[in-house]
Amino acid sequence: MYKYDQYDQSIVDARVDEFRDQVTRRLAGQLTEDQFKPLRLMNGLYLQLHAYMLRVAIPYGTLDSRQMRTLASIARDYDRDYGHFTTRQNLQFNWIKLEDTPDILARLATVEMHAIQTSGNCIRNISSDQFAGAAADEVADPRPWAELIRQWSTFHPEFSYLPRKFKIAVIASDEDRAAMRLHDIGIQLVERDGELGGRIYVGGGMGRTPMIAPLIRDFVTADDLMSYLEAALRVYNRYGRRDNMYKARIKILVHEIGADEYRRQVEEEFLAVKALGIDPPAAELARITAMFAPPAFDTDAPDAVDRSDPDFAVWLDQNVRAHKQLGHAIVTISLKPVGGIPGDASSAQIDLVADLAERYSFDELRVTHAQNLVLPHVRKADLYTIWQQLTDAGLAEANLDLVTDIIACPGLDYCSLANARSIPLAQKIAVRFADRSRDLGELKLKISGCINACGHHHAGHIGILGVDKKGTENYQLSFGGSGAEDVSLAKITGPGFDEDGVVEAIERATDTYVALREEGERFLDTYRRVGMQPFKDAIYG
């Protein structure tokens, strides 16, 4: 894991001091709310329906037990004893007092954490593959590149007032577990002639105008990475639309001028920027990479697992994935208990997961964009005891990637932008389908409470969008989206439904899938093969 040196620590400490100063000036009336808003937002502090929400950055979703316990302590001391893990691999506290935020940030800084650029029209927290460093299929660990980008983008003087927010993801496998092409910039590390480089996709995103990012550059080496990103961002900062916030994301610019013209402008800018010497030397990437060296795996760890406990075997098959090291496995801890709130964890649960990470996973944890947690480096021999401890804490739901593993935005229960509630609908769906979820297989269901699409409904095999229809909550249903390597955008089925109606419609759709599926087909595969019509007939017929 990355460890701060004196420079990193000094910068984060200065940030705490800066925000304390800004809060003091705000409370003293020296800053108007209008002037304070972008400052607090750039530090992840939102004003929601009922209280301030503080979003803490978890760079590329990686953290250790000490950091995890600190999050639990903040939940206990400053919030209502729980936190919410987000689709950006971050953590949100929902009930924060403005005057407490400087102290919370100071506490975070003691464990190398912060809330820098978790909001605002700037480069946000860099996201990555939650299985980085553990996945059997990666060409390299993508996190050193993500850390390089984190540092470059932190307080970037030119790109702190972009037309709109800017999200970057870095992965290093063909299997995309991070929705890479639905980011403003998605980077896939690939190998070419023995050298590592990034394939750069620009202009993806969800929101009201979902787009899949086109390939802009097929290979950028680490030596050129900062210059290339600087060029890509500069073109956007200069020419991205500022007249309409709904058309201000880079995807609109790339779409309006076309990928070829955008590419040409970036290449031209890159030639100018490359000459400035802004790229860190190879030694810097090497310094960072050394901190992500694989842990000292037990090379004699037995590979066999005793499956005699049937409940354990179910969890094993559903939530445990292959590790690159023999005798080890990757455990996903579901934060989607049936009937619970997707992504929420109590401080006691957070502490327990920290204990498990420290004891069984080389002190490492991950947050996934699907709002779950991961123990990335577990000996197979320890799986059973881990499962038992998770079971006692209500964290052993065996539903990774099943219909009950729902991504849901906070919705109208918290968010001032929402048109409809997401959480109660997610709970209702999970309860209704829990019994048949394993038979339905991989089925990614995602719910957004408004058109801004924080719940990734465009990328759902089944997506649900809550809208306001003449003062009542209405839900539009869509099928066929994917945020994985087979990326696609979901299509709306037809007229929307009320809350019970949409659950009913999903049932008809899944019944249709069960009737039509061929051997080995997921819901998404059947939909892609037969098209919308049979589903439409079942739902509206």
Added chain:
Amino acid sequence: MVESATETTLRFRDDEPHDEPAVTLDAFLAEQTNATAVRLEAGEDARALLPYLDRLALVEVSFPTFRDGRGYSAGRVLREAGYTGELRAQGDVLVDQLPLMRRCGFDSFAPQAEIDGEALRRSLDRYDFRYQAAADAAVPVWKLRHG
């Protein structure tokens, strides 16, 4: 150190303030290419000035609202091309944005509303280290780490 040239302009330069009024970019390009001071509106292309940098003593960049960050790029484009004259940020220039503008090469500020001197001093002195190279003299952290 902050040296005030006029009642409202903050200058971080030792030379004498330039007193010729700035002309618009259109006027400069069309007929007044002997002018030595130009004003760029937020959406205008700073690169249009590159052929004339050696004769310019002042470029004023407009920040119509603090949210409009195009001027940051304009400043860097001019500095990267070798412009050494006065680079002034004019408009909705606030104390918390000013350090970023300094890093993008601005050395003169004409804020619409008065900036509190004490808050500005704290703001400019706060960070000892910078992660990235920009248009100021700050040495990026990676260079401090590796020489």
